[in-house]
Amino acid sequence: MDKVGKGSAIILLCSLMIVSGMGTVQAKQQGTTTSTKVSSTATNTSKVSADPIPQIVKDISPSVVGIIGKGALGQGNSNSDRYNLVHGTGVIVRANGWIVTNAHVVSGVTNTMVVTSNGKSYPIQKVFIDETSDLAVVKIAANGLTPAKFTKSLLDTEVGEKVIAIGTPVSFSLRNSATVGVVSGMNRGVNAAYRLIQSDTAINPGNSGGPLVNMKGEVLGINTMKFAAVGVENMGFSIPSDTVQYVINQLMTYGEVKRPSLGLSLEESWSAIVGLPTDEPLTVTKVLTPEAEAAGIQEDDLLYSINGIKVTNNVDINELFKTYAPSQTVKLLMQSDGDIVIRRLVLSRQGLFLNSESEVEI
CATH class of the missing domain: 2.30.42.10 (PDZ domain)
Incomplete structure (x- = not known):
């Protein structure tokens, strides 16, 4: 855990856990009659003004997975190897079973499983990790999955615009939980090799590797860490989509990120x-x-x-x-x-x- 300031710290969002088994219809009155009929204009207006967030969550959820595996003995809150589990979140990037997540979600974890939104479980077959960016891609034996749509450009993203975080906070039984907030800042240089997106969406341990989604249903970034301290609230950070795509392409092409260096x-x-x-x-x-x-x-x-x-x-x-x-x-x-x-x-x-x-x- 890295010190950030007096009484504050940045924490990664991979969760350690112990498993315990856990339309309004508008009417219009005509003249003096007592009968009413549905106004098509009012109904259409209701649909237009409806909150888009539920539909966005519904559309993106099939692209979000839970990831769970065994951590090193002593990492969690149990001395029992059976219940010493860690978990996080991932985002499907290819229909044939490729998933992006945080490096710290899968690094050092064994017997790792992916659980899709429809409840199907798959063992992870391949893992490629890039510690520098805190990103990893994993492969499961599945086809016909629903890849998430990543935004093509962050230039149109504005501070103050509404965003949604989806993940597996605290307990693996809470998979595909959604929280809503706004973009708090762009291009943040916070204890990371690349610039991050800051938002005030509620993210907690287990949200690591999950998507930060805009109102177009596009993934802006991958949630990775947050400030945690008494008196500090809702300061989360996400790896921007351009960095995510850069690392994904490198990992899937070479199995590593071939970074240039000034030496x-x-x-x-x-x-x-x-x-x-x-x-x-x-x-x-x-x-x-x-x-x-x-x-x-x-x-x-x-x-x-x-x-x-x-x-x-x-x-x-x-x-x-x-x-x-x-x-x-x-x-x-x-x-x-x-x-x-x-x-x-x-x-x-x-x-x-x-x-x-x-x-x-x-």
Whole structure:
């Protein structure tokens, strides 16, 4: 559990559990008669103004699954291996049994099962995990499933618009529970490698891996974590659909995410760390790869932009690199020994590792 502030913490939403067996019709009066008849205009108006949320939940629910398995002994609230279970949620992405969820839902879990909305159970056959994004894809032996529709662009998503979270909160018997809220913020950099969507929908342990859905019935993101503290309410975070699609495509193509890397350890400015608006560059604290050395990059150099795109923190670089691949060449605007220089760097395939001092190998 990572510290976020005094008395507060961010928690992942995978749940540990112990199994215990658990139309109004409008009438119009004609003249002085006492008889009434249904007004078609009133009925149509009623349908138009009806709350769309129940239908959206009905439409998306067949694409939402529960995921349950055995955690390591001692993880849960029981010393009995039989009842030491963990559970979360998943979203169907292919009709032939591919499902996306959070990495922390399935990582280290054994005897894992998927339960679809119609109550059918399937053992998980394949698992591909990406810890960096906290995403995973799993495969079950099923066909004719209903894939969820992911939004094609987040640009039209506005703060304040209504959203629905669907998942398996607290108890596995509460599968496909729906809660409603609004988008509280976009592009949040909160203890994650990529930017997140913030919402005030009620999400709880077990909601991990479930969808955040807009009023078009499209998945905006995958619910992953929330702030938890006394006096803190309804601050949940979801992995945006563009990041989800990027990771899904990589995992299903390669079985891993082939991320490009600058081959540098970079330190953010104080302003960037505390969340202040800033144009301050990142500082090179270590040169890690032959490619970075060949580009002439040195410790204490300052990095301002990559291919003309300004970067002020590590998340900026991660977001930018979703459209790049290892072995591509990029131009870095840097300051070295007091001079502004352009460095041409061939991207490597180093992994990304976060640490407590906001220094990252990227």
